[in-house]
Amino acid sequence: MYITSLKTYMQRVDERPRLLVKIETSEGISGWGECYNHGPDLALPPLLDYLFHQIEGEDPRRVEYLILKLNQQCRFPPGALGLAAISAIDHALWDIAGKAAGLPVYMLLGGNVRDRVKVYCGVYTAPDPEYARDQTLQLHEDYGYTAFKISPYRRDLHKGRWGELVRETGDYFGRIREITPSEFEFAFDAHAKIFEPYQAIQLAAAIASHDPLFYEEPIRPEHIPAWSELKSKINVPLATGESLYSRFEFLALLNARGADIIQPDICVVGGMTEMRRIATLAEAHYVTVAPHNPMGPLATAVNIHFCAAQPNFKILEFKPHVHAPWAVDPYMPVDGHMELRPDRPGWGIEIDEACLQKDDYVHWERKITRKPDGSTAYP
Template sequence: MSRIDRLETFLQRVGDRPRVIVKITTDDGIEGWSEVYNHGPDLAISPVLSYLTEQIRGMDALRTSFISQFLLQSARFPPGAIGLAAIAAIDNALWDIAGKSAGLPVYQLLGGAVRDRVRVYAGLYSAPDIRELSDMTARLHESSGYTAFKLSPYRSELHARRFGLIARELGDYFGGVREAHPPEWEFAFDAHACLWMPREAVAMGAALAPNEPMFLEEPIRPEHLPAWSRIREELAVPLATGESLYSTHEFLGLLSAQGADIVQPDICVVGGLTQMTKIAHLAEAHYVPVAPHNPMGPLATAANVHFAAAITNFSILEYKPEPVTWCIDPYEPVDGHLELRPDRPGWGIEIDESSLGSDDWVHWERKVPTKPDGSTAWM
């Protein structure tokens, strides 16, 4: 039996974002690794992890389902963003340990692979001019085989102009994007929950519809499910959301309301692989594919690869290429896919702990936009 002995955290960065890296070690020396989603305040994560570790120290590290349920039940009230991010980090590290203990890739512990490789799209997160975009996509296609990309729908300041102009500008822009690229390539648009009125989300979808986007992501906030039902009913393009939802219950509410064509849970947000798998099964029962939210580093990507390999209703994975010194062999796209590593146990990647010896921390915070009248807006 491998019992949980200790948990260590390392303050690092992935690109311009802070990231807490987690290592759990068992009493027989097996190490499991994960990374934490940076909700902020990120420096609050380490003490939360220390608190949770004291509750599970000495437990059998291979009882991933038991420990996940125990940590969820250890809180009097449902854990919020920071609590679930910490639980996810523990859960994901324990799955790495389970795979290494068995000498198998994690996806084999989930029932084996249902696909040979995992398709990815490149998260570009901006709306560059057509020529600049064409240069970017051509480089990504040539180097890694990408044929799918995600862009911002905003070509100008959203809160400073009449929305009809924003929508018209987007429609013209997407038309230019289509003309400049092969017709089989796919483009999604992430609205970052910046809109507030459902009718604006419908208008944005109408602007995109003639050129058939892969999906429109998170146009409005997640709280009011009837609004999502209305948007999906009126929208002529696939509607995707889920990065701001935390639990199986929230996803069940969204799915029951028929509020999304594609769900996008984040494996580092919802409580880890254990809860992520439950969400996928709920979505499958509603005929809804899963396209995980993953603007993360190599450890989160590795966890998503194993999830995607074993889940029948997986669609496509978000991928953000950000090299780091502490991961020697990250999953990297080949022909627009991440290849499985059947000969490597656990997550299938190696962490260079010597590169984690000194903090590589960067402060980052979201900037709340201001409208012309001085009021604030969603970002």
């Protein structure tokens, strides 16, 4: 068996662009993968065309060899776009390997260590407590969710006194705790909007007494010593990692004791192959993995196989999609978990390629926050 072609399909999931990749082989077995769209979406297809020539004619089942080849042919370490492209290729190769063997991918990873995968729902905003109660109760009724992620910001954090926002956040979480079932878990995603670490420490203190599931990415990821200091001064589980790329960056974070939970993205770090290396490093540091997954149904399928086989997995991010017509039979939560599909080889999801022929691309840009004085801030 050898690789014959690579196709790209720029599509959307709900209102965000998503790029799907299909690799075809001489035996008629094909595999699918998904890129993370970091921003310059239209730069990815030509990059993938370039990378295809590095693997054309190769045996797709040699996943480790081919991913090493793609990384090592780069003179400099691949960055955001390069690793996103390699991630999709890696996914597609694993899918082919599973289909060729007649096995789910997780069986190629040593088999499943759990029978199902726990998920939480990203709400992402900070709705009024009563609306949050109704929304989470509905999600619980529909899918069995007991874990959710919301924002700690009830308003623009650059307007008004910071201490007032901290107080409001504490009161907000306290009210949510009062009116929602006690078994519900709530995480807070601060979206790296805080520049000064002491403010992140103050915000953590405001939510600590109400037992958050985790406190995600309050500050930027670049300066690892700041994460070490932050973790040493807060009393809530600290999570980060969606903006880190390689095992080397995660190793620096772990060695600095900078997180309780890491959140690598399997569509960012280089795919399943690199994701497993990162997770093993975390396991050796007594750190769990909660994959970043605001993606489409295909990326969710890839994540489920990773989570099924990874011992130190904690919980997977998943928000039900409204628009992804190319996913014929997406994984959906049952009782707050994703069920495995042991009778389906590869990723266990069917892609309607005919549906992908329709141009469904949507342009999206991250909005830049402006402070009251006109200067820019992290969004």
